[in-house]
Amino acid sequence: NAEYMGIQTVEMVKFIKPGRIIVLLGGRFAGKKAVVVKTFDEGTKERSFGHALVAGIEKAPLKVTKKMGKKKIEKRMRTKPFVKYVNFNHMMPTRYVVGTDLDTKTMITEAQMSNPEQKVTAKKALKKTLQEKFTKPTLDKSGKVSKDMLFLRKKLRF
Numbered sequence: 001n002a003e004y005m006g007i008q009t010v011e012m013v014k015f016i017k018p019g020r021i022i023v024l025l026g027g028r029f030a031g032k033k034a035v036v037v038k039t040f041d042e043g044t045k046e047r048s049f050g051h052a053l054v055a056g057i058e059k060a061p062l063k064v065t066k067k068m069g070k071k072k073i074e075k076r077m078r079t080k081p082f083v084k085y086v087n088f089n090h091m092m093p094t095r096y097v098v099g100t101d102l103d104t105k106t107m108i109t110e111a112q113m114s115n116p117e118q119k120v121t122a123k124k125a126l127k128k129t130l131q132e133k134f135t136k137p138t139l140d141k142s143g144k145v146s147k148d149m150l151f152l153r154k155k156l157r158f
Contacts, residue, residue, distance in 0.1 A: 014041065016052060016088065018104045021096040021152055024056065029082060031156050032056050034091075037083075037104050050088045055107050055126055058082045060155040061134050077135055081126045083108050083119065096148040102133060 016022070020036045034056025043049050059080035064073050098104070107126060112118040134153050137145045 014039070016091070016093050017097075019098045019102075021094045021098060021148060022052075022054065022086075022091040023094060023156060024054075024086060024091055026090045029056060029058065029084070031158060032058060032082075033060075033094075033152055033156060034082075034086075035098050035102060035104060035107070035152065037107050038110070047085060047087075051085050052088065052091070053083070053108065053110065053113065054086050054091070055081060055083045055104075057130065057152065061131075061153060077131060079127060079130050079134065081123055081130055083113065083123060083126065085113070094151070096151045098148050098152065099146070100138075102129070 016036055016039055018036050018038060022034055022036060024030055024032050024034060034054040036052045037055050038053040039050075040047070040052065041050050043051065057079055059078070061079050062076040064076050068076070107129075108119075108122045112122040133149060137149050140146045
């Protein structure tokens with residue numbers, strides 16, 4: 001009926017793809033940053049709405065200076081990750097995309113999410129990879145630390 005009236009229907013562009021950094025808007029992790037691991041645009045049997053599996057940072061690493069000792073630096077660089085399914089309405093996408101620095105495919109799987117013990121081990125592995133990326137970040141073409149990883153690492157100020 002829309003074509004008959006001369007109105008063009010426009011297909012929505014899917015820009016929330018795996019690797020996109022998002023900010024969660026509601027609930028316990030409101031204001032926390034996360035990376036989209038997998039999207040479910042049509043929903044699933046359990047969740048009949050469009051949602052995404054995200055892996056985020058509950059506690060961001062703190063600022064480190066040169067005069068701090070090794071032990072203190074190690075303690076301040078600790079992160080606490082989280083993994084959860086989030087409705088598209090409760091997330092705000094940012095312009096940042098984690099490229100090849102973090103492999104979103106191997107971060108966490110749906111099978112790990114269904115089993116509580118596997119979810120804990122997946123979070124531990126995620127914590128290890130995130131801390132590794134934050135302590136020794138990969139450089140972009142110009143030899144600087146990628147802006148995407150810096151954005152993900154910093155605590156959101158609001």
